[in-house]
Amino acid sequence: MPRSGRAAPVTEPRVFWINGPVVKARPPGALAMKEAVYVGEERLAAEVIRLDADAATLQVFEDTTGLRPGAPVHASGQPLAVDLGPGMLGCMYDGIQRPLEAIAARHGDFFATGAQAPALDPERRWRFEPALAAGTQVAPGQVLGRVAESAALSSPVLVPSGSSGTLAWIAAAGDYPVSEPVARLDLTEGGTQEIALSHRCPIRTPRPVASRLAPHTPLLTGQRVIDTFFPVAKGGAAALPGGFGTGKTVLLQTVAKWSDADVIVYIGCGERGNEMADVLDEFPRLEDPLTGRPLMERTVLIANTSNMPVAAREASIYTGMTIAEYYRDQGHAVAVFADSISRWAEALREIAGRLEELPAEEGYPAYLPTRLAEFFERAGHVQTLNGAEASLTVFGTVSPPGGDFSEPVTAHTRRYVKTFLALDRTRAQARFYPAIDPLQSYSGYTAQTERWWEAHGGVRWSSLTRGMLALLEEQARLEKMVKIVGRDALPAEQRRVLVCAEIVVESLLRQSAFSASDRYCAAAKQARMLALVEHLIRQTEQLVGAGADPDRLAQLPAMRRVLRMGEEIEGDDEAAFERLTRELTAAMAALAPGLGGERVTPP
Ligand code: ADP
Ligand code: MG
Numbered sequence: 001m002p003r004s005g006r007a008a009p010v011t012e013p014r015v016f017w018i019n020g021p022v023v024k025a026r027p028p029g030a031l032a033m034k035e036a037v038y039v040g041e042e043r044l045a046a047e048v049i050r051l052d053a054d055a056a057t058l059q060v061f062e063d064t065t066g067l068r069p070g071a072p073v074h075a076s077g078q079p080l081a082v083d084l085g086p087g088m089l090g091c092m093y094d095g096i097q098r099p100l101e102a103i104a105a106r107h108g109d110f111f112a113t114g115a116q117a118p119a120l121d122p123e124r125r126w127r128f129e130p131a132l133a134a135g136t137q138v139a140p141g142q143v144l145g146r147v148a149e150s151a152a153l154s155s156p157v158l159v160p161s162g163s164s165g166t167l168a169w170i171a172a173a174g175d176y177p178v179s180e181p182v183a184r185l186d187l188t189e190g191g192t193q194e195i196a197l198s199h200r201c202p203i204r205t206p207r208p209v210a211s212r213l214a215p216h217t218p219l220l221t222g223q224r225v226i227d228t229f230f231p232v233a234k235g236g237a238a239a240l241p242g243g244f245g246t247g248k249t250v251l252l253q254t255v256a257k258w259s260d261a262d263v264i265v266y267i268g269c270g271e272r273g274n275e276m277a278d279v280l281d282e283f284p285r286l287e288d289p290l291t292g293r294p295l296m297e298r299t300v301l302i303a304n305t306s307n308m309p310v311a312a313r314e315a316s317i318y319t320g321m322t323i324a325e326y327y328r329d330q331g332h333a334v335a336v337f338a339d340s341i342s343r344w345a346e347a348l349r350e351i352a353g354r355l356e357e358l359p360a361e362e363g364y365p366a367y368l369p370t371r372l373a374e375f376f377e378r379a380g381h382v383q384t385l386n387g388a389e390a391s392l393t394v395f396g397t398v399s400p401p402g403g404d405f406s407e408p409v410t411a412h413t414r415r416y417v418k419t420f421l422a423l424d425r426t427r428a429q430a431r432f433y434p435a436i437d438p439l440q441s442y443s444g445y446t447a448q449t450e451r452w453w454e455a456h457g458g459v460r461w462s463s464l465t466r467g468m469l470a471l472l473e474e475q476a477r478l479e480k481m482v483k484i485v486g487r488d489a490l491p492a493e494q495r496r497v498l499v500c501a502e503i504v505v506e507s508l509l510r511q512s513a514f515s516a517s518d519r520y521c522a523a524a525k526q527a528r529m530l531a532l533v534e535h536l537i538r539q540t541e542q543l544v545g546a547g548a549d550p551d552r553l554a555q556l557p558a559m560r561r562v563l564r565m566g567e568e569i570e571g572d573d574e575a576a577f578e579r580l581t582r583e584l585t586a587a588m589a590a591l592a593p594g595l596g597g598e599r600v601t602p603p
Contacts, residue, residue, distance in 0.1 A: 013056060013073040015039065021060045021311040022354040025073045028056035034204065036080040039064075040071035045096055047080045047315070050355070059311040059351055061096050078200070082319055083119040084326040085178045085198025086126045086149040089263070090296045092280055093119065095304035095316030097323075100280075120198050125175035128157065128182050128197065136167045141210070141329070141385020144170065144183050147197060150297045153262065155330050157182065157197060161208045161385060164188050203318040207325040209382040216381070218449040219335060219393045222258040222520035223251070224566070225421075225436045225509045228530055229465050230443035232419045234261075234333050235381025235391035239341070239413045242423025242435070243403030249275055251423070251434045252339050252397050254513050257286055257295060258520045261335035261393065263327040264299045267320040270313045270343025273305040306343065313347040321378050324392050331388035336379075341372070341396040345409045361408040369412045376416035405440075418444030432510060438472050457527035464534050468504045471537070475501035496550035500537045506563045507533060515567045524572035529565060532581055536562060539588055548591050556591070558584040 013031060017024035023039060028051050031037065035048045039060055044067070050057035058073070082097040092100040097119045130145040132138070140163060143156040163185055171182040178198035185193045201207065215233030232238045242248050249271065256266050266283075268276040279301065286295040300323055304316040317338055324334045338344070345368060352365035360366040379394040396417075400410045403425055414420060422440035427433075446462055453461035474497050478490065487495065508529060512518045521529075536559075544550050553559065561568065561580060569576045 014069075015067065015071040015073065016055075016069050018064055018067055018069065019354045020350075021064060021309060022351060023058045023060055023064065023067070024055045025058060026055045028052065028054070030075050031056045031073070032075075034079045036076045036078055038074040038076065040067050042066075043074065046073075047311075049351075057355065059314070060309070061312040061315060062309050079202040080204065080315065081200045081202045082322055083178075083198055084201050084323065085120050085196075086147045086155055087120045087124060087178065088300050088323060088326075089150055089153065089298060090300075091119075092301040092303060093319070094308065095269075095302065095312030095314075095319055097302075097319050100303060120178045122177060122179060125177050126197055127174075128171060128176050129173050130170045130182075131156075132167055132170060134167055134169055137165075138167050138185065139164045139385075140208075141387075143386060144195065150293075152291055152293055152297060153332070155327075156386075157195070158329065158386065159185070160193070160195065160199065163193055165193075168192065201322055201326065203315065203322045206378050207322070207329060208385065209329075209380070210385050210387065211383045213381045213383055213389065215391070215445060215448050217391075217452050218445070218523075219333070219391075220260040220523055221255045222522065223255060223434060224511055224521050224526050224529070225434055225438070225441075226255070226419075227521075227523060228461075228508065228526050229438060229469065230419055230421055230436075230441050231445050231449045232393060232395070232443070233381065233445040233448055234393055235379060236419060236445050237376045237379040237394045237396075237417040238419035238421060239396055239398050239410075239417040240421045240423060241398040241400060241405060241410050241413070242428075243425050244399060246403070246423035246425055246428040247433055247435045248397040248399065248423055249339055250513060251421075251436075252337050252395060253279060254434075254519065255395060256299075256335070256337045257283075259335055260333075262298060262332040263324070263334045264295075265320045265324045265334065265336045266299060266301050267316055267336065267338045268301070268303045268305060269316050269338055269340060270304065270306050270347060271339050273307050276303045276305045279303075310347045310350050313344060314351060317344055317375055321375065321392075325378065328382065328390045328392045329384050331384060331386075331390045333391045333393070335393040335395065338394070338396040340399050341375075341413055342399040342409050345372075364408050368408060369415070372409075372412050373416050376413075433513060434509075434511060436509070438469060438509060439476060453523075453527070457524050459527070459531065461527070461530070464530055468508070468533070468537075471497060471501045471504060492544050492550055496540050496544045496553075499550045499554045500540055502554070503536060503559070503562060504533060507565060511566060517568075517570050518566040521566060522572060525569070528572050528574070528577045532562065532565070532577060532584075535581060536584060539585065543588055543591065548588075552591055553588055556584075556587045558587040 013025040015025050031048050033051050037046050039046045044060050044062040046058040046060040048056050049059050099117050126147045128145050131143050138159045140161045142159045145157045147155045149155045165185045165187040168186045169184040179196050181194040181196050183195040215235040217234045218231040219234045240248050284296045288295050302316050302320045304313040324336045327334045349364050379392050381391045384390050398410050398413050400407045420442050422437045423435045424437035427435035450462045
């Protein structure tokens with residue numbers, strides 16, 4: 001939004017109407033739609049969300065208590081933007097990228113007003129290594145040089161998306177603060193442009209990429225129910241819907257901790273402050289199981305809890321997404337975790353209500369689906385402007401009131417995500433975690449990730465998991481019959497199905513978030529567990545066919561060890577899995593009268 005071309009001095013707009021976070025000012029002449037502005041003497045951060053002939057409507061990202069009609073509105077000439085550059089990893093920001101520490105230090109709590117603390121440390125110097133020589137022709141996205149942002153992450157410094165020309169000057173290798181120029185371009189279109197390690201970037205417009213590619217690799221979460229049964233591809237989008245207390249937050253945080261993304265952006269969006277306090281407290285102390293480095297070194301936390309201003313909550317998911325895209329554009333695999341999409345939608349509803357807009361379904365504004373689509377569509381497996389492959393994966397929790405998945409936020413979210421991990425109250429009440437209901441959940445990435453699994457030990461992965469999910473459907477059907485006629489009345493083959501389904505549920509789907517050996521299950525271990533359960537199922541078929549009693553098979557001590565193998569076998573210890581398979585095979589064979597106690601050969 002350049003200021004040039006505008007008519008000379010206009011009267012500064014002044015506030016004349018205040019309704020919570022929504023404020024109107026007039027005359028609107030100097031303001032532009034979506035422009036970031038500052039309101040009042042305290043310079044409260046705000047954004048223009050509507051422009052009429054006689055008034056501008058603003059949403060204010062801070063508490064407006066104490067604001068009075070007549071307060072001046074200062075234009076910034078820029079859309080709402082964040083600062084992108086080295087130093088964000090390990091930081092905790094509010095919904096408009098103000099460092100939480102700085103706000104808290106100044107105000108002692110989250111209710112900061114007008115705090116303008118810089119998002120990136122202006123003093124800190126970063127080691128810059130140039131990659132090009134002056135005189136080189138450069139195009140958007142080209143790597144000018146590199147900065148090591150953390151021990152694990154090298155960040156290329158890129159030519160901005162809209163710029164091409166000749167590299168007129170580039171800084172020598174050395175230590176530079178984020179705002180000092182390290183390169184200057186003579187632009188093809190005329191003029192020059194200085195490039196520093198950091199730049200400002202609007203949050204509501206997706207950052208450009210060269211092309212979008214089909215996803216092909218799973219984002220490994222270490223959760224069997226996700227990776228093995230309902231995978232999320234790198235570049236995919238997933239929703240975790242579930243009623244209050246079904247374990248969404250615990251699961252989302254578990255996945256955020258252990259997933260194999262290079263960079264994690266965790267957005268605590270409208271959930272309870274104490275939960276976010278737990279995250280802020282816990283994350284800095286956790287180690288990355290893959291690298292042994294502190295997890296915070298690859299994490300950016302954004303917190304806009306329920307006690308913080310509602311408009312900043314609306315903005316927080318775009319702030320998080322823009323930070324994620326910045327790391328994606330550097331060629332990394334990035335994952336965004338948002339808890340919760342429902343609380344974000346409620347912020348949208350509250351602001352729309354104060355605008356006196358005509359509400360659509362359940363009071364949400366008519367543009368709810370568009371906004372949800374815009375958010376989830378920023379996920380993707382892409383080719384960046386410089387040709388690198390990178391991904392941005394999104395997970396969002398959804399908390400439908402009463403666990404009703406037909407309500408608008410859940411129903412619309414379902415349209416834009418391909419993995420749907422439905423959390424179920426009955427399971428959570430029975431303390432079965434993760435409380436994902438396999439019959440209501442699905443993944444649209446199974447076909448795309450099949451080759452990856454085949455290449456990583458998951459022999460016949462998709463056909464095995466499909467078979468087991470079919471077994472679970474059969475279980476649900478049979479359990480209805482059991483309620484009527486009793487289990488003993490079922491034929492042996494049907495009782496075998498129940499026994500096998502129970503094993504799939506207990507050994508593969510159940511996973512403890514608190515067991516050191518089970519909270520993260522590596523892909524290789526998942527493949528072994530899947531193969532073992534498959535072998536067990538095949539054996540029961542043979543043995544029950546030969547006259548064995550399925551319920552006696554279920555009583556075998558070896559069978560009970562299968563149920564606990566996630567916790568009892570550390571890592572993907574091949575010998576331990578083979579031992580268990582042999583024991584199980586022998587113990588089962590001994591129970592089959594028709595086979596005279598012979599051993600059945602393992603596969
Ligand atoms: P939601 O976000 O769906 O409201 P939470 O994630 O806060 O629910 O979970 C509610 C409670 O359920 C937690 O405080 C915890 O006691 C229990 N819980 C959830 N997930 C697990 C898990 N994987 N293992 C053990 N307990 C869990
Ligand atoms: Mg929660």
